[in-house]
Amino acid sequence: MDIDVLLQKTLQEGVEQLFGFTPGEAMLQLQQTRKEFEGDLTLVVFPMVKSARKSPAEVASALGTYLGAHAPEVAGFNVVNGFLNITLHDSIWLDLLRQAVEDENYGMKSTEDNAEVVMIEYSSPNTNKPLHLGHIRNNLLGFSLAEIMKGNGRKVVKTNIVNDRGIHICKSMVAWQQWGNGETPDNTGIKGDHLVGDFYVMFDKHYKEEVAALVEGGMTQEEAENQAPSLLAARELLRKWEAHDEETVALWKMMNGWVYRGFDATYRELGVDFDKIYYESETYLMGRNEVLRGLREGIFYRRDDGSVWADLTAEGLDHKVLLRSDGTSVYMTQDIGTAKMRFDDYPIGKMIYVVGNEQNYHFQVLSLLLDKLGYRWGRELYHFSYGMVELPSGKMKSREGTVVDADDLIADMVNVARKMGQELGKMEDMEAEEADKTYKMIALGALKYFILKVDPKKNMTFNPEESIDFNGNTGPFIQYTHARIMSVLRKARETGISFSPTFPQAMPLEAKEKEILKTISEYPAVVEEAAASYSPALLANYCYEIAREFNQFYHDHSILNEPDARKRNFRLVLSECVVKIMRSGMGMLGIEMPDRM
């Protein structure tokens, strides 16, 4: 905020004049005054007490007096325990509101032609099972991060790397071949990704039975696990796939096709999308080539068994395998290929990987390997490492059936939203179609906010027994505040009340009004900080804050029934500004705002 800089300058002069030394930046940090104290901005004077050789109270009041005399914006000050609380003239806040209203994209930065291109990889599913709650967190974070980067003037390319090849999909294929009875999404009515997931589970069940039977027959556990017929069949399919066996590839394509249609439906429900999708089946060979090039150039080395390794001991890490002894590639190999392909395809300034924190080590290694291979961008890649979603009982485990399915969860949320909406009976005169749209908006608002309000770095807990709240610090609370304001603005229009951001010089502000104005003034800094610290949570918490403040104001003061026309005008402008900010902020979280609810 400009006013910060202005006051800082005056404060610096003050310190020089009063105490005879030049204070460093760190000494003059202004912060928002806490609500329980009077004032708008606060200077902590402790850091300069020593140099000034005065008591904290003396330093504070001397500086306060100096400000009063030299900064016309300052209306007054008070000193509490070495904290200098500065009060600004109300006109400063009104000016600020006018600026916020007049700026169509208040808080956002426009995208220049030469803006940095940021590529964000997120979602990145395996094609052998449907998306679950963990993927939801990933998708929401990735999408929101992309919106936040756009809001900060970057060019963004959203990308997805689909892990469409490997032993996992072959397992589903084996199960379908042997026990599938020709089932398809069409003839069963089961969503494709779920159907393929069912076959994956079916494979596992048979596999375990086979292993048990083999152990019964005298084999050791390890032998049995390696020789179970199902597993041998899956490996055989993988081998055939890599050898481009026609029938295998056709089956692989068919089943992956089912999965993609399923994923697309889930993505559509979640409201996330991608500008460019990569498939590992199309990138892993390039990764292999890069590794072989590294081998030729002496960056990597080959062991006697034929496997290829990178020695990272000089970097404080270990040795890392890059090609198996049978020549097939591992996850890391594929990621190298994908990275190269992307940098060939786009003028990427910054590459962000939205991937869980369990892969911290993987990305540390990937970064080093790309660097060794001669790509300057290797070191600069950013692993957006987010925490896991846990159940009250601990981690979600697919084999224990505790995984929270994405589609089920969304459907449940919509049902809860509909039930609650019908109980409240507020949308009875709404068209059925529009009501449905609104219920969905609310359901997704609740889900998305629930997940995004948490610091991405931290693990979070989700309790499937209790449905996500719609009251309090929630998405629907903010949506509701928006709908309320829209209702007021609608009524104003209907009754022919117009309003504009011109305010009288001296108009006393109510405390709640001023709180909202202060919060409005913080918005640009929050948008910036959300990008700088990669945190949608900052925006989420900000939106809650401004909604809560507005509700308090709304409760205490009437807008349309305010007799003083100038005040009524101001309140309408204020309300509209809050709407604009909520749409903008929540929009960057991927949450839509209903006009009525």
Next chain:
RNA sequence: GCCCUGGUAGCUCAAUUGGAUAGAGCAACGGCCUUCUAAGCCGUAGGUUAUGGGUUCGAUCCCCGUCCAGGGUACCA
């Protein structure tokens, strides 16, 4: 074993990056709809910030020890 994370109200989460009396919501209890949407507002209660030390004007935040939880350390992804 070694390397990362994390531990804040009964529960889910904050805390302006070292600042004032650690804040919200849920759950509990009590109030507020003849007035712009009560999915709201107000109040009560709830804390030795896991624990023991250290650094300083000041520590939830930085350093060291201990306990607990999670993750990583695969020719898995």
